[in-house]
Amino acid sequence: MKVRNLKPEKRAAILKAAVKVFARSGFYTSKVSDVAQEAGVADGTIYVYFKNKDDLLISLFEDKMVDILQNFRDALSGIVHAYKKLERFLYIYFEMIRQDPLLAEVFQVELRQSDKFLKDYHNQNFLDYLNIIGDILHQGVEDGIFRSDLNVGVMKIMIFGAIDEVARQWILGADAKYSLEEAAEQVSKTILNGIEIKL
C-alpha cells in the first residue's frame, strides 16, 4: 500500500537547482550530483522525484511551460484588439525573461538540442506556446488589422525566433549590450510595423 507522499517543495527545489546548474554549465556537461548538491539533497533523491537526467530537463520544461502558458492566457484574455494583444504578448515575454533569466537560458540554450528533445520528444506545450502567437496573428488578419497575405505558420515561428534570440543574447551578455526594455520596444515596433496593413 505504498502511498506516494513526495514533497512538492522538494521537487520544486530540485528543479530550481537544475535550472541554475544547467544554465551555468549546460545540460550535458552538468552532473546529476551537481544538481543534487545545489538542491541540498543526496544524489539518489533526484531519482526519487525524476526518472533520470533527461526527465529532469523535460520536467523542467514542461512544468514551467504550463505556468508560462497560463501567464500569457491570463494577461491576454482581457484584450480584444489583435495589435494590442501582440504588443502585450511581447511585453510580457521580455518581462518574464527579465525576472527569470536562468530559466530562460535553459529553455533557449538547452532545448535547442535536437536529440532526445525537440526532435524525438514531441512537445505539445511548445506548440501551444507557438499557437498563442499564431492565434493573435489569425485574429489580426481576420479583423483586417494585419496583412491578409501573412502566412501565419511562418510568422509565428519568425516572431518566436526573433524574440527568443534577442532575449538569449541579452542573457549571455555577449555582443549585445542593450536593455531588455529597449529591446522589447524595438522588436515590438518592427514586428507590428512589419505585419500591419499600411495606410
Added chain:
Amino acid sequence: MKVRNLKPEKRAAILKAAVKVFARSGFYTSKVSDVAQEAGVADGTIYVYFKNKDDLLISLFEDKMVDILQNFRDALSGIVHAYKKLERFLYIYFEMIRQDPLLAEVFQVELRQSDKFLKDYHNQNFLDYLNIIGDILHQGVEDGIFRSDLNVGVMKIMIFGAIDEVARQWILGADAKYSLEEAAEQVSKTILNGIEIKL
C-alpha cells in the same frame, strides 16, 4: 620538428562526416568513433587532423563560416541600396540553408550550447556574420531608408534570430509545414516592411 603531411581532402572528409553525424545525433550524443566511421577513417585519424572533439566542432563552424562570410560579401558587394542588400541577404541565407540543411542544423542546434562554445569560446566569425546584417542596417539608416530610431544592435540580432528559427523549424520539419521560398518571402517582406520608413 614534426613535419605534418596532412591531406586537406581527408580533413574535409572528416568535417563533412562530422556535420552529418552531429546533425543526426547532436554533438554530445555523437561519438568520435561515429564520425570516424562515417568518414571512413580510423578513430585515431581524427586526432591527426583535430586536437580533440571540441576542436572538431569549432573547426567545423569556423571553416564554414569563412566560406559563408565570403559568400555574402561577394553577393552583396555589387549592390548599393540597403533595402536591396537586405533583401538579397535574406534570399541568400535561405538558399544556403536549402543547399546544405545538415550543416545548418549543426550551426543552429549545436552552437546554441553555451558551454565551451558561444560562451567561453569567443567567436569572431559569428560576430562578423551578425555585422553583415548590422552594416546593412547602419547604411540604411544613414541613407534615410530605414527608420532612424532603429537600434542596430538589437535589430541585427532580431533578424538573425528570426531567419534562423524559421530555417530551423523547416529543417526539423516539425510543426512548420512551409516551403523555404514562401518563408523567405514572408520573412523578407515583414522585416523590410517593419524597418523601412513609412511614407
Added chain:
Amino acid sequence: MKVRNLKPEKRAAILKAAVKVFARSGFYTSKVSDVAQEAGVADGTIYVYFKNKDDLLISLFEDKMVDILQNFRDALSGIVHAYKKLERFLYIYFEMIRQDPLLAEVFQVELRQSDKFLKDYHNQNFLDYLNIIGDILHQGVEDGIFRSDLNVGVMKIMIFGAIDEVARQWILGADAKYSLEEAAEQVSKTILNGIEIKL
C-alpha cells in the same frame, strides 16, 4: 531494553513473499522492495523483522529446514528397514517438491551460491539434512542390506545431488518433461538397485 512486539504472522508473510520473489528473479536480482511489495508491507518493515537482505535468505532456509527435518524424522521414525527408509525418504522428498516448488527453487538455485552462504555461513541444518540420508545408509550397511564398500560420505552427497537436480529440472520445466511421480520411481529404483547387495 528494547521489548520487541513482532507479529509472527507478519514475519511469515515476509518469508513467504521472499520465497516467491527469490524464486522468480533470483536472490541477487531481487530487490528488498520487491519482497516488501509482494508481502504487502513497507520496505522498512523488512528490517524490523530481519537484520538485512542476507538474513532474509538465511532465515528462509533455516526456518524451512527445521520443518523439513522434522517432517523427515516423523515420517521415518516408524520404519525400521533401511531399504524402506530410503525409499520413503525419496518419496517424501519429491512430494515436498511437488507441494512447494517455489521454495524448492530458492533452496536449490540460490543456496548454491557459495559466497556468503554455503561457503562462509556454515549451515548445520543442511548437514543435518545430509545426515538423514547418511544415517540411513550407515544403518543399511550395518544391517547388511547395502553394499559394505559404500562410502557413505560420498553416497549421501550423490543421492542429494541426484534428487535435487531431477527436482530442479522438473521445476524449471526446461528440457525435462517428466512427471515427478515417474521421476521419483526411476530415481528410487536406480539408487536402491545401485547400493543394495546383489544376490
Added chain:
Amino acid sequence: MKVRNLKPEKRAAILKAAVKVFARSGFYTSKVSDVAQEAGVADGTIYVYFKNKDDLLISLFEDKMVDILQNFRDALSGIVHAYKKLERFLYIYFEMIRQDPLLAEVFQVELRQSDKFLKDYHNQNFLDYLNIIGDILHQGVEDGIFRSDLNVGVMKIMIFGAIDEVARQWILGADAKYSLEEAAEQVSKTILNGIEIKL
C-alpha cells in the same frame, strides 16, 4: 574499414581471470574491475572483448562447454560397449574437475542461477552435454545392457546431478572429505549397478 584484430590470447586471459574471480567471490559479488585486475588489463578492455558482465559469464560457459563436449566425444568415440562408455564418461568427468576445479565451481555454482542464465538464456551446449549421457543410456537399453524400463530423460539428469554435486562438495571442501578418485569409483559403481540388468 575497421578490421577487428582482437588478440585471442587476451580474450582467453580475461576468461581465465573471470573463472578465478567468479569462483572466488561469486558472479554477483565480483566486480568487473576485479576481473580486469586479475587479468592484468584495464577495466575498459573487458568491454572490448565482451559485451557486458553477463556476456563474460555466458562466454565462459559456452567456450569451455565446447571444449568439454569435444573432450567427451573424442574419449568415447573408440568405445563400443555402453557400460564401458558410461564408466569412461564418469572417469573423465571427475578427471576434468580435478584438473580445473575453479572452472567447475563457476559452472556449478554460478550457472545454477536461474535468472538471465539457465532460465532465460536457453543453452544448447548444456543440452548437448546432457545428451551425451542420454545417448549412452539409450544405447545401453537398446543393447540389452541397461534396464529396459529406464526413463532416459530422468536418468540423464539424475546422473548429471549426482556427479555434479559430488564434485561440487569436493571443491567446496566443506563437509565432504573424500578423494575424487574414491568418489569417482563409488559413483560409478552405484550408478552402473543401479541401471544395469541384474542377472
Added chain:
DNA sequence: GATGAATGAGCCTTCATTCAT
C-alpha cells in the same frame, strides 16, 4: 511497530584519447 522518503556508497559502462605498430 510501521512506514517510505531520503540517503550515498558502489559499480557497470561509456567513450575521448593515446600510442605501439
Added chain:
DNA sequence: AATGAATGAAGGCTCATTCAT
C-alpha cells in the same frame, strides 16, 4: 600518416539501509 586496441577517468543510476514521523 594511419590504425584501432587499449586505456581509465568519470558519471549515471541502483538499491540496501536508515530514521524521522
